[in-house]
Amino acid sequence: MAANPSMDFLEELGRRRHLELFEQIKGTLRLDLTEGQETVSWLLVVDDGDVGVSSSRQDADCVVHAERTYFDRVVTGQANALAGLLRGVIEIEGNLQLALVLGRALPGPTQSRWRGHRRSRSGGGR
Amino acid sequence: MSGALVNTLDGNQFVVSDENGDIDASPDSPTGLFAFDSRFLSRWRLTVNGQRLTPLSVDDVQYFVSRFFLVPGATTPYVDAKLSVIRVRTISGGFIEQLTVLNSGEVPVDATIRVDAAADFADIFAIKDARPKRIGRVSLWVEGHTLRLRFERETFRRETRITASDEAQVDDNGFTFTVRLEPGAGWTTELRVQTLLLGRDDQDVRRRFVGYDRDIRETHRDLEAWLAKAPRLSTDSDALALTYQRSLVDLAALRFASLAFPRDELPAAGLPWFMTLLGRDSIFTSLQALPFFPELGRTTLCSLATLQGSALDDFRDEDPGKIPHEFRFGETAAFEEGPYTPYYGSADATPLFIVLLDEYERWTGDIQLVRRMERAARSALKWIDEYADLMGDGYVWYERRNLTNGIENQCWKDSWDSISYRDGRFPPMPRATCELQGYAYDAKLRGARLARLVWNDPTFAQELEASAADLRERFNRDFWIEDGEYYALARDPDGGHVNALSSNMGHLLWSGIVDESRAETLAHHLLGQRLFSGWGVRTLAVGEKRYNPLGYHVGTVWPFDNSFIAFGLARYGFIDEAGRIAEAMIDAAEYFRGRLPEAFAGYDRSLTKYPVRYPTACSPQAWSAGTVLLLLRVLLGLEPSGDQLKVEPALTQVADRVELSGIAGRWGRADASASRRPGSRAHQHRLRQYGGLPISDG
Numbered sequence: 151m152a153a154n155p156s157m158d159f160l161e162e163l164g165r166r167r168h169l170e171l172f173e174q175i176k177g178t179l180r181l182d183l184t185e186g187q188e189t190v191s192w193l194l195v196v197d198d199g200d201v202g203v204s205s206s207r208q209d210a211d212c213v214v215h216a217e218r219t220y221f222d223r224v225v226t227g228q229a230n231a232l233a234g235l236l237r238g239v240i241e242i243e244g245n246l247q248l249a250l251v252l253g254r255a256l257p258g259p260t261q262s263r264w265r266g267h268r269r270s271r272s273g274g275g276r
Numbered sequence: 277m278s279g280a281l282v283n284t285l286d287g288n289q290f291v292v293s294d295e296n297g298d299i300d301a302s303p304d305s306p307t308g309l310f311a312f313d314s315r316f317l318s319r320w321r322l323t324v325n326g327q328r329l330t331p332l333s334v335d336d337v338q339y340f341v342s343r344f345f346l347v348p349g350a351t352t353p354y355v356d357a358k359l360s361v362i363r364v365r366t367i368s369g370g371f372i373e374q375l376t377v378l379n380s381g382e383v384p385v386d387a388t389i390r391v392d393a394a395a396d397f398a399d400i401f402a403i404k405d406a407r408p409k410r411i412g413r414v415s416l417w418v419e420g421h422t423l424r425l426r427f428e429r430e431t432f433r434r435e436t437r438i439t440a441s442d443e444a445q446v447d448d449n450g451f452t453f454t455v456r457l458e459p460g461a462g463w464t465t466e467l468r469v470q471t472l473l474l475g476r477d478d479q480d481v482r483r484r485f486v487g488y489d490r491d492i493r494e495t496h497r498d499l500e501a502w503l504a505k506a507p508r509l510s511t512d513s514d515a516l517a518l519t520y521q522r523s524l525v526d527l528a529a530l531r532f533a534s535l536a537f538p539r540d541e542l543p544a545a546g547l548p549w550f551m552t553l554l555g556r557d558s559i560f561t562s563l564q565a566l567p568f569f570p571e572l573g574r575t576t577l578c579s580l581a582t583l584q585g586s587a588l589d590d591f592r593d594e595d596p597g598k599i600p601h602e603f604r605f606g607e608t609a610a611f612e613e614g615p616y617t618p619y620y621g622s623a624d625a626t627p628l629f630i631v632l633l634d635e636y637e638r639w640t641g642d643i644q645l646v647r648r649m650e651r652a653a654r655s656a657l658k659w660i661d662e663y664a665d666l667m668g669d670g671y672v673w674y675e676r677r678n679l680t681n682g683i684e685n686q687c688w689k690d691s692w693d694s695i696s697y698r699d700g701r702f703p704p705m706p707r708a709t710c711e712l713q714g715y716a717y718d719a720k721l722r723g724a725r726l727a728r729l730v731w732n733d734p735t736f737a738q739e740l741e742a743s744a745a746d747l748r749e750r751f752n753r754d755f756w757i758e759d760g761e762y763y764a765l766a767r768d769p770d771g772g773h774v775n776a777l778s779s780n781m782g783h784l785l786w787s788g789i790v791d792e793s794r795a796e797t798l799a800h801h802l803l804g805q806r807l808f809s810g811w812g813v814r815t816l817a818v819g820e821k822r823y824n825p826l827g828y829h830v831g832t833v834w835p836f837d838n839s840f841i842a843f844g845l846a847r848y849g850f851i852d853e854a855g856r857i858a859e860a861m862i863d864a865a866e867y868f869r870g871r872l873p874e875a876f877a878g879y880d881r882s883l884t885k886y887p888v889r890y891p892t893a894c895s896p897q898a899w900s901a902g903t904v905l906l907l908l909r910v911l912l913g914l915e916p917s918g919d920q921l922k923v924e925p926a927l928t929q930v931a932d933r934v935e936l937s938g939i940a941g942r943w944g945r946a947d948a949s950a951s952r953r954p955g956s957r958a959h960q961h962r963l964r965q966y967g968g969l970p971i972s973d974g
Contacts, residue, residue: 170651171586171651173651174648174651215476227587230592230612230617232617232618233609233610233611233612233617236432236605236606236609236610236617237430237431237432237610237611238430238431238432238433238474238475238476239431241475241476241481247582250582250583251582254584254586255586256586256587257587258586258587258588258589258594259587259588259589259590259591261590262588262589262590262677263590263677264588264590264595264663264677
């Protein structure tokens, strides 16, 4: 089966069931990911930290639309979602706050120059 | 260009034009119609019978309305114009220009009125760096009486739509009106300009924002409501009253609803370069404005928390828990040619976020918000110990990881040359400036208070208090320069003192990290000849190698800096010194007609009879507008104490009578007043508290 990082990310999110980041937040967010003519929809239900992920087309408080290939890059830390929003490759309708919270659950770039404290680095690093 | 520029603004949509109302932008001049960091009009030129117009007077009626009285042709010593033009410009949702041509002569006149229009869609950063635009395509076409100019770069699309009345002839470059004016008659038309951020459906993505497309009546009502909310000031000082009124209006003008927070209004930092969300600026402005507009604090906290860092991203200098520095909406941000979605390059915004959260609660009693912010606050506190401590020695350090377009100095003095030794050398990275340690100390103590009061975690509170006490002790040992008797500007990575004498120490007094025994020495430095110009405290002391009275962070006077220095001096009981700073600021403000700019020159007051303008200072600037608000708090000695407001006035030469009524807070509303006999040190003061709903979350 071809790699599908978007699906992997969303399924992993569903498996985690509870994210501290989502605490005190309640709402539904639908992701419409298109690939050619096809659109695959995912529904995230967030309730005070608990998160449920399913494949569904039902109405949601916030709807995010993107090409799946682009979203693949977002979930692997190669593209920035907010830059994508300004560029028009990601579109958001409804409650933007929910989308921003989801954005903070994204992994970010895989590599960083960050090496932790200088002193602890000489002792083996982090 | 005729010299002075005229600004008309509403939030982050604004026009900067010449004095006759024309826009003739070059690639590097900040004139034009701007929205969301893009320039939607770069040419907007009015001619009557082929002649450009000369201004007789310009009125900024309101920040969102400018009125130009013009005559065709160049001015001669003897102006005998039969034709005159009134150009009324409004920014309110969209941009509307009303043109009126009057014939005061005795014979009919045939007039050709022409408005040339063009848009280069330059990004504000491209203008700042004088970078010509290369990528993307501008297309234009006429549709009925509308001229449409569209910029497209891949899926990034911006459009300017200019609509004229029926009688206009529209071409690709503008509008022509041919009119016959009878003697004594006038002719009027209106041009409407829309700025659009197009989404996939060809609709504006801002259509669900607060204030989008609101009309002028709503803008007027909104301003009136804002002013009605503010406490009323009565004083014998005309300069203070003028500055207060101007500041209230400027803060209203700078409010905007950003793409990220369509329903809330935040203060944009400053016109023209920083009409956006800046973490540090929003926090300082909200702190200054707490006794006046506590809701700004609330919006700022919520907005910044939503964008709090979650990953390690070198391009954005992002760490988990870090509070953002700057959000931008233009092309540079969209194509990741700059790191602005958002950029995290400031080391102070994160501790200051905690300071604001606590101070907000002390004023408003809004425990709900503190509860809601628990996770954000905890990760901000964790950032201080974890990610900011680059040297593992318990101090807050900064060093950019974005070496291309990240900010080198991630403190409020964020220009490249702001941090130096006395001899002008720059320290290696990372750097730990002194005021950052003060903010971290304050954040820990305030975090402890909230942990005990709201988060029900006394253990965490004790840890924070112990850590703060330890930081204070080490700081007073490691940053103190014995022979000069002041705190080093910064610590270098070898543990050495970056030993320039600077204004940064003043913020240490505000944070409370200064040993009581040293406060008096500090006050002497701050009000001494090397730092105090007579118009305020300079950013860098005279005598330091890099001192320059016109250096952005190395010699100019910053009003916002002075307001926190005065606050700090008052905290340690140096009331007269705080008063001298307040007096200098209000004196300076009078020369700027009540509007303190971002910064002004550091020349000695004995040398210049007026404060000298800094050439590219932003104005209006949010935290400069906030300056007089914090100074009023200092003069009246306003402090929340439990559920009460406390008043301990310290009036100086600024005024003999200051009355502030309708101060909102956890007490409901309160009136505070102070007076003294001219020149006397004895004060009389009064405080009256009365009902009204306390501020709450929701």
